[in-house]
Amino acid sequence: MEAGGCRYQFRIVLLGDAAVGKTSLLRRYVAGTPGAREPEPESEAAPTVGVEFYSRALQLRAGPRIKLQLWDTAGHERFRCITRSFYRNVVGVLLVFDMTNRKSFEHIQDWHQEVMATQGPDKAVFLLVGHKSDLQSTRCVSAQEAEELATSLGMAFVETSARNNSNVDLAFDTLADAIRQALQRGDIKLEEDWGGVRFIHKTQSPGPPSRKQNPGPCQC
Ligand SMILES: Nc1nc2c(ncn2[C@@H]2O[C@H](COP(=O)(O)OP(=O)(O)OP(=O)(O)O)[C@@H](O)[C@H]2O)c(=O)[nH]1
Numbered sequence: 001m002e003a004g005g006c007r008y009q010f011r012i013v014l015l016g017d018a019a020v021g022k023t024s025l026l027r028r029y030v031a032g033t034p035g036a037r038e039p040e041p042e043s044e045a046a047p048t049v050g051v052e053f054y055s056r057a058l059q060l061r062a063g064p065r066i067k068l069q070l071w072d073t074a075g076h077e078r079f080r081c082i083t084r085s086f087y088r089n090v091v092g093v094l095l096v097f098d099m100t101n102r103k104s105f106e107h108i109q110d111w112h113q114e115v116m117a118t119q120g121p122d123k124a125v126f127l128l129v130g131h132k133s134d135l136q137s138t139r140c141v142s143a144q145e146a147e148e149l150a151t152s153l154g155m156a157f158v159e160t161s162a163r164n165n166s167n168v169d170l171a172f173d174t175l176a177d178a179i180r181q182a183l184q185r186g187d188i189k190l191e192e193d194w195g196g197v198r199f200i201h202k203t204q205s206p207g208p209p210s211r212k213q214n215p216g217p218c219q220c
Helices: 022-031 077-084 102-106 108-119 143-152 168-185
Strands: 008-015 051-059 065-073 092-098 125-131 156-160 197-199
Touching (some): 008 022, 008 108, 022 065, 022 125, 022 168, 051 168, 065 168, 092 108, 102 108, 102 143, 108 125, 125 143, 125 168, 156 168
Parallel strands (some): 125 156
């Protein structure tokens, strides 16, 4: 398991309206793991039911190797009570909208609010993602207004496309690095009863890390 070479595990969730492309983005990212299979064509991506799990190891530019545990959630309202129960135990959130769907952009503040209400302020690090950047001719959210929203909510903004494989790694790298920095500053702390960040002992055999591990402040 990749955790053999990883010192930390960050749990990250993708949130956003139905059909904005969360599953396609995540599958494209996971397919970038050396040796991984190409993802199914996105046209075959069926709507997510509840929550699905993925993982990928990542070497941060400045810091240790990280295991990302990635949770893909259903955007449809009828699954909201299931997906909501996962918000508390994440350290990173990709807030995804479809740049050809204005409503999905307008709903970003609601998604942000939902997580903040569940977690309390300063627990999670967010990244705003404008997805389907290959569809420039039908775009209806400008980069400038997305940047403004991201700034007002205290997060960075990245435009991605699963179809073109544009900025997919950049989005996850940016979020993971922002989490590392927040840990280093002490803005986010490792807590025994919180699954957002876990310390993984180098010698640990594969399997879920103990809930009792608390290595103190992050040294990354
Ligand atoms: N043009 C374009 N289409 C995309 C892209 N990513 C996803 N799609 C399409 O968008 C539709 C929805 O994609 P999904 O990945 O299932 O969206 P989702 O947000 O996971 O949907 P839910 O599971 O219902 O919440 C599919 O038809 C995809 O083919 C992209 O980068 N560019």
